[in-house]
Amino acid sequence: ELRATVGRALELTRLERENRWLRQEVASRYAPEAVVAESPGTRDLLALVRRVAPSRAPVLIQGESGTGKELVARLLHYWSDRVGRPFVAVNPKAFAEGVLESELFGHEKGAFTGAVAARAGCFERAHGGTLFLDEIGEIAPDIQVKLLRVLQEGEVLRVGGGEARVIDVRVVAATNRVLREEIAAGRFREDLYFRLSVLPIPLLPLRARREDIVPLARHFLARHAAEAGRRLALSPEAEVVLAAHDWPGNVRELENAVERAVVLARGDTIVSEDLLLEERVGAGPAADGTLQDALDRTAATRIRAALDGAGGQRAEAARALGIDRTTLYRMMKRLGL
Numbered sequence: 001e002l003r004a005t006v007g008r009a010l011e012l013t014r015l016e017r018e019n020r021w022l023r024q025e026v027a028s029r030y031a032p033e034a035v036v037a038e039s040p041g042t043r044d045l046l047a048l049v050r051r052v053a054p055s056r057a058p059v060l061i062q063g064e065s066g067t068g069k070e071l072v073a074r075l076l077h078y079w080s081d082r083v084g085r086p087f088v089a090v091n092p093k094a095f096a097e098g099v100l101e102s103e104l105f106g107h108e109k110g111a112f113t114g115a116v117a118a119r120a121g122c123f124e125r126a127h128g129g130t131l132f133l134d135e136i137g138e139i140a141p142d143i144q145v146k147l148l149r150v151l152q153e154g155e156v157l158r159v160g161g162g163e164a165r166v167i168d169v170r171v172v173a174a175t176n177r178v179l180r181e182e183i184a185a186g187r188f189r190e191d192l193y194f195r196l197s198v199l200p201i202p203l204l205p206l207r208a209r210r211e212d213i214v215p216l217a218r219h220f221l222a223r224h225a226a227e228a229g230r231r232l233a234l235s236p237e238a239e240v241v242l243a244a245h246d247w248p249g250n251v252r253e254l255e256n257a258v259e260r261a262v263v264l265a266r267g268d269t270i271v272s273e274d275l276l277l278e279e280r281v282g283a284g285p286a287a288d289g290t291l292q293d294a295l296d297r298t299a300a301t302r303i304r305a306a307l308d309g310a311g312g313q314r315a316e317a318a319r320a321l322g323i324d325r326t327t328l329y330r331m332m333k334r335l336g337l
Contacts, residue, residue: 030078036216039209045072045201052199053079058151060136060196061174063203066252069174070132072201076172077130085129090122093138101143102159105150111160123156123167130170136196137177137188148192171196206247206254211319214239216251220258221270228262236327237272237299237334243321244302245277300335303328307337 032050037043052059053076061069070089077087092100102111106121122131133139139147150156151171155164173196182188206213217234225232234242238261247253261274302321310316318328331337 030074032079035075036212036219038215039211041204041209042212045203046075048201049075050079052076052201054081055199056170057198058170058196059172059199059201060179060193061172061201061203062179063174063176064205064250065176066250067203067205068251069176069203070134072203073130073132073172073174077132077170080130080170082129082170086126087130087132088122088126089132089134091134092143093135097140097143100139101146104143105146105156105158106161107159108161111158115160118158121156121158123150123169124165126169127167128169130172133171133173135175136173137175137179137182141187141189144189144192148189148195151192151195206250210243210321213243213245213247213254216254217242217258220255221262224259224262230262230265231268232262232265233269235269235271236330238270238275239327240299240302240321240331241272241275241277244299299331300337303331303335303337 032046035046037046049072059073059076061072063069073089074087077083090103092104095103098112102115102119102121104121104123106119106124107115109115109118150167153164154168155166157164179188179193179197183190183193206216214234217239221232221234242254242257249256257275257277258270260276261270264274264276265271303317306317306320307314310320314328314332315325318325321328
C-alpha cells in the first residue's frame with residue numbers, strides 16, 4: 001500500500017513537471033520576440049494584434065489559405081488576460097452538419113441515437129478562454145442561427161437540453177472566403193457577419209511581404225533540423241530561390257518546402273535542388289540546360305528587377321528580395337551581374 005502511494009505521488013510530480021514544461025514551451029513559442037516580422041506589413045499586423053488582444057469583442061481573421069490565421073488567433077489568446085485559460089480550435093469543415101451542432105454546443109444524454117452520455121461542446125470547453133472557429137464560411141445556415149444566438153446572449157443550449165448555460169468565451173473566427181460575396185449569394189447571414197467582424201484582421205499573402213520569406217524559412221529550418229537531429233543552413237542560392245517564389249500556399253507551403261529539404265539535403269547545407277521548386281521557376285531543365293541553369297536564370301531575373309526597382313541601390317534591393325546584402329553581393333558576383 002505504501003509503495004503504491006509513493007508511486008502515485010511520484011507520477012503526480014512527474015505530470016506536474018511535464019505540464020509546467022509544456023506551459024513554458026507554449027509561452028515561449030507565442031512570445032512577441034518569437035514571431036518572425038521583418039516586413040512592414042507583418043509588423044503592422046502584430047501591432048494591431050497587440051491592440052486588439054485585451055478586448056473581449058469577437059474577431060474575424062480573413063486571408064488566403066496558409067497565411068497563418070490560427071497563429072494570429074493564438075497570439076490574440078496568449079497576449080490577452082485569458083492566457084492560462086482554454087484555447088479551443090475547431091474547423092467546422094471537418095464535421096458533418098449534425099455532428100457539428102453537437103461539437104459546438106454539446107448535447108444531453110439521449111438527445112439522439114448514440115448519445116449515451118451528456119457531453120460539453122466547444123463553447124463550454126472554452127469557458128473563460130478563447131474559441132477559434134476556422135473556416136467559418138463553411139457553416140450551414142441553421143447552425144449560423146444558433147451561433148448568432150450564442151454570440152448575442154452569451155449562453156449556450158445543448159442539443160436536447162432545456163436549460164441554457166452562461167458562458168464567457170472570446171470568439172475568434174477565420175475564413176479564406178470573401179464573406180460579403182457569400183452574403184450576396186445567400187450562403188452567409190449578414191447579421192452573423194456583423195456580429196463576428198467587430199474587430200476585423202486582414203492577413204496579407206506571403207508574396208505581398210517578401211521580406212518575411214527568408215527569415216521564416218530560417219525559422220522553420222531551425223525547428224525541423226533540430227527535430228531531425230541535424231545542423232543545416234540555407235545556401236545563398238537557396239535563399240534567393242525561396243525569396244523569388246510566389247508561394248500560392250503561403251506560409252504553410254513554405255514550411256512544407258523547408259521540412260522536405262531537411263529530409264533531402266545530403267550535406268550540411270540546403271541547396272536549391274533540395275527545395276523541389278523547379279516546376280515553378282520558369283524554363284525547365286529539359287528546355288535548355290540543367291536545373292541549376294534554370295534556377296540561376298530565375299535568380300538573375302529577380303535580382304535585376306529588384307535592382308531596377310531600387311534605382312540601383314543594393315541595400316534596398318536586398319530588402320525587397322528578403323535577403324541580406326552579403327548574400328546579394330555573393331549572388332551577383334556568381335551570376336556575373
